[in-house]
Amino acid sequence: MxxxxxxxxxxxxxxxxxxxxxxxxxxxxxxxxxxxxSIDASYTQKMxxxxxxxPKNIFLMMGLxxxxxxxxYLEELKHVETELSKRKFAAIGEIxxxxxxxxxxxxxxxxxxxxxxxxxKKYKLPxxxxxxxxxxxxxxxxxxxxxxxxxxxxxxxxxxxEQALRAISYNMKLGIGGVVTFKNGxxxxxxxxxxxxxxxxxxxxxxxxxxxxxxKRNESAYVTLVAEKLSEIYNLxxxxxxxxxxxNALSIFKNC
Numbered sequence: 363m364x365x366x367x368x369x370x371x372x373x374x375x376x377x378x379x380x381x382x383x384x385x386x387x388x389x390x391x392x393x394x395x396x397x398x399x400s401i402d403a404s405y406t407q408k409m410x411x412x413x414x415x416x417p418k419n420i421f422l423m424m425g426l427x428x429x430x431x432x433x434x435y436l437e438e439l440k441h442v443e444t445e446l447s448k449r450k451f452a453a454i455g456e457i458x459x460x461x462x463x464x465x466x467x468x469x470x471x472x473x474x475x476x477x478x479x480x481x482x483k484k485y486k487l488p489x490x491x492x493x494x495x496x497x498x499x500x501x502x503x504x505x506x507x508x509x510x511x512x513x514x515x516x517x518x519x520x521x522x523x524e525q526a527l528r529a530i531s532y533n534m535k536l537g538i539g540g541v542v543t544f545k546n547g548x549x550x551x552x553x554x555x556x557x558x559x560x561x562x563x564x565x566x567x568x569x570x571x572x573x574x575x576x577x578k579r580n581e582s583a584y585v586t587l588v589a590e591k592l593s594e595i596y597n598l599x600x601x602x603x604x605x606x607x608x609x610n611a612l613s614i615f616k617n618c
Contacts (some may be wrong), residue, residue, distance in 0.1 A: 363392045363600070363601050363604045363606075363618040364392050364394055364395075364561060364604060364608050365391075365392050365393045365394070365585050365586065365589060365604050365607070365608060366393070366395045366396075366397070366562065366563060366585075366607065366608050366611040366612070367388065367393050367395070367396050367397065367505050367563065367564055367565050367566035367567075367582040367585045368397045368490075368515055368537055368562045368563060368564045368611050368615075369397060369399055369456070369489040369515075369518070369519075369539070369565065369566050370397065370398060370402045370409065370489065370518050370564070370565050370566070370567045370582045370598075371394050371398065371399065371401075371566070371567060371568060371569075372382065372384075372385065372398055372412055372420070372567070372582070373398065373405055373408035373409055373412060374499065374567075374568050375398065376568040376579055377568065377581075382413055382415075384581050384582070384583070385416060385419070385582070386418075386497040387581070387583045388581065388582035388583040389419060389505070390607045391471070391583045391586055392584060392586070392604070393582050393585050393586070394419060395419060395421065395611070395612075395615075395618060396416075396419055396420050396421070396582055397406040397421050397422075397423065397452055397453070397490075397497075397611075397615065397618075398412065398413075398420060398421070398422050398423060399423045399425065399427070399455045399456035399490055399492075399517075400422070400423050400424050400425045400426070400427070400442075400455065400456070401426075401430055401456075402426055402427060402430040402438055402441075403438055403441040403558045406441070406445065409422050410422075412511055416561040417475050421452040421615065421618045422451055422452060423452055423454065423455040423456065423490055423541050424442055424445050424446055424451045424453075424454060424455075425442055425453075425455045425456055425457045425478055425489075425490070426438045426439060426457065426474055426478065426499065427456055427457070427462070427474065427492060428456075428457065428458050428459050428474070428492055428503070428546065429460050429463055429492075430452045430599040431467055431470050432467070432469045433473045434533060435470050435473075435474050435543075438579075439474060439477055441606045442454075442478065442481065443481060446481060446485055448526070450617065451485075451489075451532050452477050452487075452615045452617070453482075453487050453488045453489060453490050453514065453515075453614075453615060454479075454481055454485075454488070454490070454514075455488075455489055455490025455491070455492075455515075455517070456490045456491070456517055457474070457475055457478045457479070457490065457491065457492065458471075458475055458491040458492035458493045458500055458517075459471045459472065459475055459492075459493060459494075459496035459500050459503070460492060460493070460494045460495070460496060460562055461494065461496045461499065461566070462495045463494075463524075463525075464492040466544060467497065467553070471499075472499065472502075472503055473612035475500070475503050476506065476507060477506075479503070479512065479579040480507070482507070482512070482514070483507075483511050486511065486612045488515065488615065488616075489512070489513075489514035489515075489516050490512035490514055490517050490537075490612045491514060491515065491516045491517055492517055493535065497521055497525050497590055501528060501532075503529045504511055506578055509531075512532060512533055513534070513614065514533070514534055514614060515534060515535045515536075515562055515564075515614055516529045516534045516535070516536055516537060517564065518537055518539055518541065518564065518566050518570065519536040519537055519538060519549065520541055520547070520549060521547075521549075522552070523552040523555060523556075525567075526549075526552070526556055527556075530560050531558070535560055535562045535610055536560055536561055536562070537562055537563075537564045538553070538561055538562070538563060538564065538588060538592065539563070539565050539566050539572070539585075539586065539588055540565065540566070540570040540571050540572035540573075540580060540584070540587075541570060541578075542572075542588060542591050542595070543571075543572040543573040543588070543591045544573065544576065544594070550591070550595055551594050553592075553596075553599075554595050554596055558596050558598070558603070558606050558607070559606065559610060560610070561592065561606075561607055561610060562607055562610050562611045562614065563585050563589060563592075563607045563611070564585070564588075565580050565581065565582050565583055565584055565588070565589050566580065566586050566596070567579070567580035567581045568580050568581065568582070568602070571584060572584055572587040572588055572591070574589075575576075575587075589603045589604055589607070592607070597617050
């Protein structure tokens, strides 16, 4: 049974004491492909180091996380552009809009988001969207940029049924992680109305660990628990959930 973690922050300091053990544990459980989103320039070398250690398992994205869109965002975007010109990446991400932490940067977050979508089109890459308290704002930008060459993943999807359908209408898969196992997560209440062909698995580790580990450190091996929950929701064998969601992920990350 092969699984894909489409979103994991393996460079996080929370893994400093046992990173190799954690990665090996994930691989041993069939989580053979691990996709790492970028945050800002300060993490780039850590990402490259991890890729060098696990070239068959780790695949990198490049982008500027919306929470790190600050006064120096043009400099950060230049870094993204430079790195994209030098080598191959799996996707542009994670990018998007976050209004949970700071609403004052909305204008420059939207500019950074749109610019990076345009980079994704230039390099024929998928995007990996981070959205928190910002569905309307994200859809506004996606509406401006919608086209056949816009595609990707709506990471850590936590919206409602209508928002799910709208995200899918922009050629996005829904990234489903630990939230689907939460009693108050709500997405489990309508997910079976969404064709599983639109779903990919993720952890967002070290954040958002699924039940029964909620509140503790998340890790990529726990994507198996997300698959188990989807097996219940869709009334499918877990092997079938793994097969379909892995196929879905690789249809987005075409060169991996």
